[in-house]
Amino acid sequence: MRKFLDAITHAADPSRALDWLGKTRNSTGRTVLLDMLHGRVAIDHASLDAAAGAQRGRATSVEFLRRLLVASDVLPSRDEHLSRLERTIAAELARCHPGDAMILQQYATWRVLATTRSRIRAGRSSRAVVPPALANFVVAARFLAWLREHHLQPQTLTATAVESWLGDSACYRDVLAVFLRWGAQRHLVPRVGVTALTTWPPRHLAPAANQLEALRNLLVDVTVPAQDRLVGCLVLLYGQPLTRICQLRLTDVNVLSETTSLRLGGTAVELPPRVADVLREVIADRTQRTTPGVSHGLVPQPIWVFPGRPATQPASAESLRRRLANVGITSVRSARNTALITLAREVPPVVLADLLGLSVGAAVRWRDLSGGTWTSYTAQRPR
Numbered sequence: 600m601r602k603f604l605d606a607i608t609h610a611a612d613p614s615r616a617l618d619w620l621g622k623t624r625n626s627t628g629r630t631v632l633l634d635m636l637h638g639r640v641a642i643d644h645a646s647l648d649a650a651a652g653a654q655r656g657r658a659t660s661v662e663f664l665r666r667l668l669v670a671s672d673v674l675p676s677r678d679e680h681l682s683r684l685e686r687t688i689a690a691e692l693a694r695c696h697p698g699d700a701m702i703l704q705q706y707a708t709w710r711v712l713a714t715t716r717s718r719i720r721a722g723r724s725s726r727a728v729v730p731p732a733l734a735n736f737v738v739a740a741r742f743l744a745w746l747r748e749h750h751l752q753p754q755t756l757t758a759t760a761v762e763s764w765l766g767d768s769a770c771y772r773d774v775l776a777v778f779l780r781w782g783a784q785r786h787l788v789p790r791v792g793v794t795a796l797t798t799w800p801p802r803h804l805a806p807a808a809n810q811l812e813a814l815r816n817l818l819v820d821v822t823v824p825a826q827d828r829l830v831g832c833l834v835l836l837y838g839q840p841l842t843r844i845c846q847l848r849l850t851d852v853n854v855l856s857e858t859t860s861l862r863l864g865g866t867a868v869e870l871p872p873r874v875a876d877v878l879r880e881v882i883a884d885r886t887q888r889t890t891p892g893v894s895h896g897l898v899p900q901p902i903w904v905f906p907g908r909p910a911t912q913p914a915s916a917e918s919l920r921r922r923l924a925n926v927g928i929t930s931v932r933s934a935r936n937t938a939l940i941t942l943a944r945e946v947p948p949v950v951l952a953d954l955l956g957l958s959v960g961a962a963v964r965w966r967d968l969s970g971g972t973w974t975s976y977t978a979q980r981p982r
Contacts, residue, residue, distance in 0.1 A: 600636070627651070628660025644674060648686065651658065680725035681715065684733055688712070691740055699743040702753065702787055703736070710781045711736045726915065738771055739778040753788045761791055801968075806832045807935040810835055813928060818873045825880040826905060827922045832874050834923065834931060836925035837955060838938035839863060841916035841923075841931060847904040854879060864956035880903075943969040 631640065631650040640646040644665070651661045651946050668674040688707045692700050715732040731940050746753060761779070765771055782788035814835045817828045833839045843863070851862040859875035860867035870878060881904065905912040920931060928934055942951060948962035957965075 602640070602672055603667055603673050608618045626660040628664040631661060632664055639975060642673060644677065647770060653727065678719065678725050680717065680729040684715065684729045685712065687733060688736055691736070695740055695744065696747055699740065702743060702782070703740055705735055705785070706739055706778060722844055724913065728844070729838065734778055738774045742775060742778070753782065756788045756791050758791050803930060803933040803936055804940070805930065805937040807937060808939050810934060817926065818877070823926055825835055825877055825884055828877045829881050830905070830919050831926050831928055832877060832923050834928065834934050836874065837868070837943065838935040839955070840935065841919045843921055843956065845864050845913045845916050848902050849882070849904060850859070850880065850902070852882065852904065863954065865953045868954050923968055924964055939965050940969045
């Protein structure tokens with residue numbers, strides 16, 4: 600614990616260290632730290648997990664203590680989002696019927712966790728991939744529990760039973776289809792078709808005039824927080840998904856004397872002057888708010904354009920969604936769709952894909968939907 604204790608006693612701002620240790624007497628993090636120092640609990644992740652309890656990642660003081668202990672090499676580093684997924688699945692398996700647990704254990708091991716780990720290794724943020732992975736498992740568990748309650752067996756599953764459980768819950772269809780396809784491949788359930796949701800062509804579009812007016816308001820209304828304005832601009836102008844916006848790093852920004860660019864895909868996008876002004880304001884505001892505290896010099900400093908809580912982690916997509924709602928953008932999907940259709944009319948698919956981080960196939964579909972005519976561009980494009 601020596602490196603950790605030295606970081607506290609030599610904090611750049613001693614008053615903040617004292618505040619963290621002394622004034623927050625009801626802090627769970629402070630309590631578990633004292634228990635560790637006095638030998639009442641082991642110095643390990645399990646003790647911190649127990650202290651966090653049902654709050655999990657929302658136990659702010661415990662998670663802050665965990666990050667300090669990891670940065671001090673007192674505890675080994677681990678992916679907290681993935682770890683919480685593993686613990687949640689284990690708890691769910693312990694609660695469910697043993698017959699259901701046999702299927703769910705295989706599903707969790709070979710589909711949910713394997714896919715999640717693979718995506719994380721490929722560079723995806725665990726904060727983004729864990730929630731849908733947990734939804735896949737939870738929906739499967741609920742479905743199997745419903746079958747048992749109605750005295751139905753997975754091995755004799757019928758389409759009628761599937762549709763009866765789904766009812767009007769359209770949001771569960773695609774998630775349940777993943778489980779049923781996996782089960783059918785392993786002969787755990789019959790091959791039962793689930794009517795998938797139609798995601799193309801997009802059905803949600805915002806009127807272009809409304810989109811332009813919303814963008815204009817964000818650019819001129821300086822009473823709106825700069826972060827809210829920037830998120831709105833990236834959605835309304837470039838059709839960026841919130842899951843990608845929250846992952847933007849300071850290294851994706853390049854500020855020069857006359858231009859400012861932002862990397863959204865393979866090639867950085869040179870921002871219009873007013874959008875560039877908003878981005879520079881966001882970065883300047885972050886710099887002014889950064890005050891050395893107990894973690895300064897121990898925990899790596901924030902690298903995100905939109906830092907979350909803690910600032911060493913990116914903001915969640917849901918927090919950005921709330922920011923958009925504050926400025927009147929209630930349907931992110933509609934705004935994104937309209938932006939992408941507008942861009943696809945003007946920009947060749949290969950260029951659009953490169954600039955916005957889309958696949959070329961997706962860019963072509965947007966081109967076709969918009970009525971653009973860039974069929975010969977690829978052949979003509981200089982190599």
